[in-house]
Amino acid sequence: xxxIRGYIxxxxxxxxxxxxxxxxxxxRIRKRIQAIFGKDLTPEQAVRQIMEDIHTNGxxxxxxxxxxxxxxxxxxxxxxxxxVKEAYNQVAPELISALQTAAERIREFxxxxxxxxxxxxxxxxxxxxxxxLNRVGLYAPxxxxxxxxxxxxxxxxxxxxxxxxxxxxxxxxxxxLLPPVTLAAADIAGAHRVFRISGAQAIAAMAYGxxxxxxxxxxxxxxxxxxxxxxxxxxxEVDIDAIQGPSEILIIADDSASAEYCAADLLSQxxxxxxxxxxLLTTSEVFASRVIEELNMQIATLPRKNIAAESLGENxxxxxxxxxxxxxxxxxxxxxxxxxxxIQSAERYLDKITCAGCIFLGKNSAEAIGDYxxxxxxxxxxxxxxxxxxxxxxxxxxxxxxxVKISQPNLERLGKAAITIARAEGFxxxxxxxxxxxxxxxx
Numbered sequence: 001x002x003x004i005r006g007y008i009x010x011x012x013x014x015x016x017x018x019x020x021x022x023x024x025x026x027x028r029i030r031k032r033i034q035a036i037f038g039k040d041l042t043p044e045q046a047v048r049q050i051m052e053d054i055h056t057n058g059x060x061x062x063x064x065x066x067x068x069x070x071x072x073x074x075x076x077x078x079x080x081x082x083x084v085k086e087a088y089n090q091v092a093p094e095l096i097s098a099l100q101t102a103a104e105r106i107r108e109f110x111x112x113x114x115x116x117x118x119x120x121x122x123x124x125x126x127x128x129x130x131x132x133l134n135r136v137g138l139y140a141p142x143x144x145x146x147x148x149x150x151x152x153x154x155x156x157x158x159x160x161x162x163x164x165x166x167x168x169x170x171x172x173x174x175x176x177l178l179p180p181v182t183l184a185a186a187d188i189a190g191a192h193r194v195f196r197i198s199g200a201q202a203i204a205a206m207a208y209g210x211x212x213x214x215x216x217x218x219x220x221x222x223x224x225x226x227x228x229x230x231x232x233x234x235x236x237e238v239d240i241d242a243i244q245g246p247s248e249i250l251i252i253a254d255d256s257a258s259a260e261y262c263a264a265d266l267l268s269q270x271x272x273x274x275x276x277x278x279x280l281l282t283t284s285e286v287f288a289s290r291v292i293e294e295l296n297m298q299i300a301t302l303p304r305k306n307i308a309a310e311s312l313g314e315n316x317x318x319x320x321x322x323x324x325x326x327x328x329x330x331x332x333x334x335x336x337x338x339x340x341x342x343i344q345s346a347e348r349y350l351d352k353i354t355c356a357g358c359i360f361l362g363k364n365s366a367e368a369i370g371d372y373x374x375x376x377x378x379x380x381x382x383x384x385x386x387x388x389x390x391x392x393x394x395x396x397x398x399x400x401x402x403x404v405k406i407s408q409p410n411l412e413r414l415g416k417a418a419i420t421i422a423r424a425e426g427f428x429x430x431x432x433x434x435x436x437x438x439x440x441x442x443x
Contacts, residue, residue: 001318007326010319016384047229050200058210065201072176079194097268102373109375110160129401132162137206139221144172148185155189161397171198190404203230245383246275250336252327255284257342263294271304272312277315281327355388
């Protein structure tokens, strides 16, 4: 893991150059595209072909791509309710209990948010109606490993918001089945229907609708580059939450922090994948060296040590700075997905943080707790998008309708201004529509 010293050098190293969907693709992905499509396509071109085929041919194209991409021949996509209920018997009781604990915490957090925003606003001549979306499509990664925590995080806020129909799509394993823990998590979270479909083809099916899969109003959830490109492609046909990139953590630490804890938290992100970004900014050269020692010791016993090592080697950074003010400024510029403040009196610096997906305060607040059971959503803005976007929350699953009802006194008070502006913009019919009411000629 590289150690960089000084504000200018660290800022240069942390500069974000390309997002997830704009960077170079690996030779492995390029070769895989060639094998599937029989020609050399960019990821964008491959996704565009998938979208067009499913838009035109529906279920037939979906089955074809599940066979070509995943090697799975499916006669049906939806999981029946009996199979979902039976899944509980195949999952360890302690894991079911843990998922229920997490679900309770996530539900409590989002219910509190709902109570704070759901009532809308009203005035003398206007108000807002706040209503849930009718149908949403949620995508949870899977295939090689189940991610029940993601299912809880993306489903529960939709359920709390009151979405009428929640569609969950997630990839099956090579046997064509969904893991029991995936089905149990979907049931605990409250998904209405579960489908075993993967990748860009899942996004296309939910966006356009097929005979088997209903068209949704919005698609949420993380995925690989093909899922991200597919979500971008269907935006406008449906709404999307965001385009998520690799996981990232930035820790600001002084010499009062625990090197052991900081190293553990950096590794908790580095083990996600080789593109994950683990960054430490500290005011202490000695502390930086201690963290390096801890990383070397802890990584040796990790099952995913090769992935973590590649992540730290390619994307890991330790920046040594003169003071905490520099570290906070760089954190705001970087806008990390996860930000840990491992510093004395961390709370007093909270108001200075303007760009972060989730902030962790205090020695007990491991980022991994936030991934599973803290309550706030772990579906967070990545790639610097915390500058302008927010964690997944119930606002993602609701829509606002404005209502206008102008009284006669306010028509007389406001009408002239409306007429003046309309004529200044060259819209005479607008002006006359108001003018007629003022003149009492509309019967």
